[in-house]
Amino acid sequence: MEAKINEFMEALKARTAGEAEFHQAAQEVVESVWETYDSNPKYKNAKILEKMCEPERTIMFRVPWINDNGEVEINRGYRVEFNSAIGPYKGGLRFHPSVTLSALKFLGFEQTFKNSLTTLPMGGGKGGSDFNAKGRSDNEIMRFCQSFMTELCKHIGPNTDVPAGDIGVGGREIGYLFGQYKRIRNEFTGVLTGKPLEFGGSLIRPEATGFGAVYFAQHMVAENKETLEGKTVALSGFGNVTWGAALKLVELGAKVVTVSGPDGYVYDKEGLDAEKIDYLLDLRASNNDVVAPYAEKFGAEFFAGKKPWEAKVDMAFPCAIQNELNEEDAKLLVTNGCKYVVETSNMGCTAEAMLYLVDNCAFAPGKAANAGGVAVSGLEMSQNSLRFNWTAEEVDAKLSRIMKDIHDTCVKFGTKDGKINYVNGANIGGFVKVAEAMVAQGCV
Ligand SMILES: NC(=O)C1=CN([C@@H]2O[C@H](COP(=O)(O)OP(=O)(O)OC[C@H]3O[C@@H](n4cnc5c(N)ncnc54)[C@H](O)[C@@H]3O)[C@@H](O)[C@H]2O)C=CC1
Numbered sequence: 001m002e003a004k005i006n007e008f009m010e011a012l013k014a015r016t017a018g019e020a021e022f023h024q025a026a027q028e029v030v031e032s033v034w035e036t037y038d039s040n041p042k043y044k045n046a047k048i049l050e051k052m053c054e055p056e057r058t059i060m061f062r063v064p065w066i067n068d069n070g071e072v073e074i075n076r077g078y079r080v081e082f083n084s085a086i087g088p089y090k091g092g093l094r095f096h097p098s099v100t101l102s103a104l105k106f107l108g109f110e111q112t113f114k115n116s117l118t119t120l121p122m123g124g125g126k127g128g129s130d131f132n133a134k135g136r137s138d139n140e141i142m143r144f145c146q147s148f149m150t151e152l153c154k155h156i157g158p159n160t161d162v163p164a165g166d167i168g169v170g171g172r173e174i175g176y177l178f179g180q181y182k183r184i185r186n187e188f189t190g191v192l193t194g195k196p197l198e199f200g201g202s203l204i205r206p207e208a209t210g211f212g213a214v215y216f217a218q219h220m221v222a223e224n225k226e227t228l229e230g231k232t233v234a235l236s237g238f239g240n241v242t243w244g245a246a247l248k249l250v251e252l253g254a255k256v257v258t259v260s261g262p263d264g265y266v267y268d269k270e271g272l273d274a275e276k277i278d279y280l281l282d283l284r285a286s287n288n289d290v291v292a293p294y295a296e297k298f299g300a301e302f303f304a305g306k307k308p309w310e311a312k313v314d315m316a317f318p319c320a321i322q323n324e325l326n327e328e329d330a331k332l333l334v335t336n337g338c339k340y341v342v343e344t345s346n347m348g349c350t351a352e353a354m355l356y357l358v359d360n361c362a363f364a365p366g367k368a369a370n371a372g373g374v375a376v377s378g379l380e381m382s383q384n385s386l387r388f389n390w391t392a393e394e395v396d397a398k399l400s401r402i403m404k405d406i407h408d409t410c411v412k413f414g415t416k417d418g419k420i421n422y423v424n425g426a427n428i429g430g431f432v433k434v435a436e437a438m439v440a441q442g443c444v
């Protein structure tokens with residue numbers, strides 16, 4: 001089996017030279033699903049896995065805009081429409097200087113399996129730009145969003161491709177993008193999710209990724225007959241996902257002791273409370289991308305240039321960016337007594353860290369644990385189509401049920417010899433539904 005996987009991956013790498021992040025994501029899925037794939041002639045004859053590794057369409061474009069000094073700036077925009085077998089392309093937009101085609105291909109690829117796990121009819125896609133919002137004014141961000149959408153609007157639509165937020169894209173950016181789409185296309189449709197409530201957003205969407213990860217974690221710890229109450233938790237990042245996870249963890253009686261940014265991490269021995277969690281929103285809106293002011297404001301410790309994985313905790317939730325937790329970090333966490341790692345960022349762990357964590361603690365992969373965000377985006381699409389809004393309680397109940405279903409799917413497909421491998425469970429569970437749909441739709 002190993003030789004066949006190597007052969008498959010070598011061919012993929014030769015076709016996509018230089019796309020290291022995409023190779024990392026593909027390798028993980030290919031290893032998990034190979035047995036299912038190779039033993040099923042219907043999938044093999046139709047070359048389903050080869051097709052799944054090739055985006056249906058990749059759009060790249062120039063994004064020219066004018067800064068506050070009147071100078072022209074040029075960024076690159078992308079939308080990778082990966083797979084539409086089970087629904088319109090669906091996935092976020094990332095505005096961050098690290099954005100490359102490889103990063104968006106890994107994210108779009110992951111999104112396909114994640115969206116399948118949600119049980120909702122959504123295909124996979126991802127997009128974004130290398131635009132850096134750090135130090136930019138609101139007007140600059142608006143002009144950038146308008147220019148980005150001027151091209152993107154030719155390729156998306158409520159039944160074709162429905163983008164949303166991701167790193168660097170929250171309610172403010174979605175508002176500017178939506179306004180420009182409406183102006184150019186002259187239609188008010190659910191073409192984006194993560195919209196502010198006043199024009200079609202869903203209650204609980206801002207919280208959904210963090211809440212969903214915590215709901216998933218509740219089921220994981222329950223497998224060991226434990227609860228979240230009293231657990232000490234390390235979070236990374238201080239953005240949208242960190243905020244949502246902190247809110248729910250604190251509500252359920254856990255103690256969150258770290259948040260982080262590109263500048264280092266904060267250790268707050270008292271734990272986050274409502275005021276401190278609220279402050280994360282101010283930090284994010286400041287466009288400065290540093291977490292140190294939290295430590296100054298609340299008298300917590302700040303460790304410049306360090307990652308939160310050196311803290312002694314029961315659980316860790318990486319919530320920032322890909323490959324933010326490496327093998328050394330994983331070993332340190334486990335040595336310090338950490339029993340659960342809930343990958344809430346997309347591919348937050350390096351391949352080596354993931355393998356170590358699967359063997360040495362309970363590890364939830366991002367495509368399962370962070371699927372709550374896109375799941376509530378799917379519910380936002382449903383509400384837009386119905387021209388109706390569900391209450392926060394209704395959306396939260398649906399989110400909670402979806403996360404339980406995802407957990408159950410991981411257990412169903414990932415249990416071997418009495419041990420749950422959540423990585424295999426998520427990959428195989430996500431793969432089978434998309435593969436069946438692709439076979440049924442013929443060679444397209
Ligand atoms: N927003 C959503 O609904 C979903 C987001 N995700 C994933 O969750 C993660 C966070 O996304 P959001 O909170 O939405 O973005 P955000 O833009 O609100 O926050 C990103 C955070 O990551 C930090 N960060 C970025 N680069 C970093 C680095 N090199 N080192 C340390 N920290 C760094 C930023 O300082 C910021 O605090 C991403 O991996 C994203 O793909 C996954 C599912 C859904």
Ligand SMILES: O=C(O)CCC(=O)C(=O)O
Nearest residue numbers: 091092164166373374377
């Ligand atoms: O809400 C969405 O459509 C996508 C969220 C997202 O970007 C993700 O799940 O990684």
